[in-house]
Amino acid sequence: MxxxxxxxxxxxxxxxxxxxxxxxxxxxxxxxxxxxxxxxxxxxxxxxxKRPKWITRSIAEELGREYILLATCYEILIYFAFVVCVCISVMGPHSTYNFYLTKGLHAQFVDKAFNTMNGMEITFSDIHSAGDFWMYLENHFVPSIFWGYTYDPKNVEDENTMNIMFENMILGVPRIRQVKARNDSCEVHDYFLRYFRSCFDTYYSYEADREDFGPGEPTA
Structure with a gap:
């Protein structure tokens, strides 16, 4: 060739x-x-x-590191917007009226002082005995519920005008629900077991005594 x-x-x-x-x-x-x-x-x-307008992490892994960072930023922005929407939906319905109502009732029934049998002034949070509790019910709680009225039918005005703090209408008969902490909610030292067989800690919902109490008869 x-x-x-x-x-x-x-x-x-x-x-x-x-x-x-x-x-x-x-x-x-x-x-x-x-x-x-x-x-x-x-x-x-x-x-x-053309690059798609919306990039997920799986798509970004095929395109490169720059798109992975971009997809991460998108996810952070979406999560932040989700948190803002949840906060608005949870905290938005609360009104100032409900706040002032709760604050007023708490100040009237819990923070206001009353006299005990010994003549001492204490609040509801300072009650430590059954006698103080009954003094609270008789001398403070009942007058606060029936604002400006007595049990005497001759002195009671129209029932439709009965209110609390002259603003809140009473619907039905007031009832008290008793809650009690368990008798083993706090520990007793071995040295004091011969004197104290039970101990009641500060009441919390997870330490509430849910056993039957009293004769077990219904109240309503």
Whole structure:
């Protein structure tokens, strides 16, 4: 084989190889319709692969580190907006009227002082004996419930005008629900077990005594 023939062979091989490479690149760039018809778009046209508007973490892992950070920022913003919406929905319905009503009732029945049998002034939080509790009910609680009225039918005015703090109407008969801490809610030292068989800690809902108390007769 002569040198011109060998040169022509390598030239044809190179052209075929370049044509194969061009076809591969062309298939990755040109639209499918242009590949099927064999007609290239007009000169100056190029196909642009658009990034989706919304990127999830699984999509970002295929695109690169920059998109992973972008997806993380999107998730943080969405979570922050969710927390704000939850806070507004939870704290929004509360009104100032309910706040002042609760504060007024607490000041009237809990924070206001009353006299015990010994003549001492204490509040509801300072009660430590049954005698102080009954003095609270008789001398403070009942007068606060029936504001400005007595039990004497001759002195009682229209029942529809009965109210608390001259603003809140009484609906029905007031009832008291008793709650009690368990007798084992606090620990007693071994040295004092011979004197104290039970101990009552400060009342909490998780330490409430839920056993039956008294004769067990219904009150309503």
């Amino acid at each position: 002569s040198k011109p023939d060998e040169r022509d062979k390598w030239t044809r091989f190179s052209e075929e190889h370049e044509q194969i490479r061009f076809d591969d690149v062309r298939r990755t760039v040109l639209p499918k319709t242009a590949i099927d018809t064999g007609k290239a778009p007009y000169q100056g046209t190029r196909t642009i692969i």
